[in-house]
Amino acid sequence: MPGEVQDETVKTGARRVAAASVLAALVACAATVSGCAGGGFGLRKAEADPTILTGALPPASDGVADSQRISDQATVRNAISSANIEDLNGAPIAWANVDTGSRGTIYGVSERREGGVLCRRFTASRESFQGISLYRGEACAAGDGAWWMRSFDES
DSSP: OHHHHHHHHHHHHHHHHHHHHHHHHHHHHHHHHHHHHHSSOOGGGOOOOTTOOOOOOOOOOSSHHHHHHHHHHHHHHHHHHHOOHHHHTTOOEEEEETTTTEEEEEEEEEEEEETTEEEEEEEEEEEETTEEEEEEEEEEEOTTSOEEEEEEEEO
């Protein structure tokens, strides 16, 4: 029996030491966190860094963007020339160019004859890797059944 009391006393003491260690660790963590929050660098002390400069990049001048635009223009021309205007009834025409990855929508198509030549005016959006653009254009039928782009100007 005296051995049991001694074992119980040791166990109780070990529990107290463990609890004290946990408490000390918690106090140390709290002190560390409050030190970070209480002082040091804050947003009120932040200032603008005048050494950082930003600006716009000039458009690519290697001709790649122009060749992609020309390819997209041909795709839009093909879409507008093959559309059945009567069946469209004002609905937009979707277009996509697999060669360039561009796509867009043609809308506001109107048809007219000028000197016996059939022409279609339209507005087209173009989503490409260079950004999103809006174009106004006109495609006209040639005498041999082919179509040509009379205008395709960025708005």
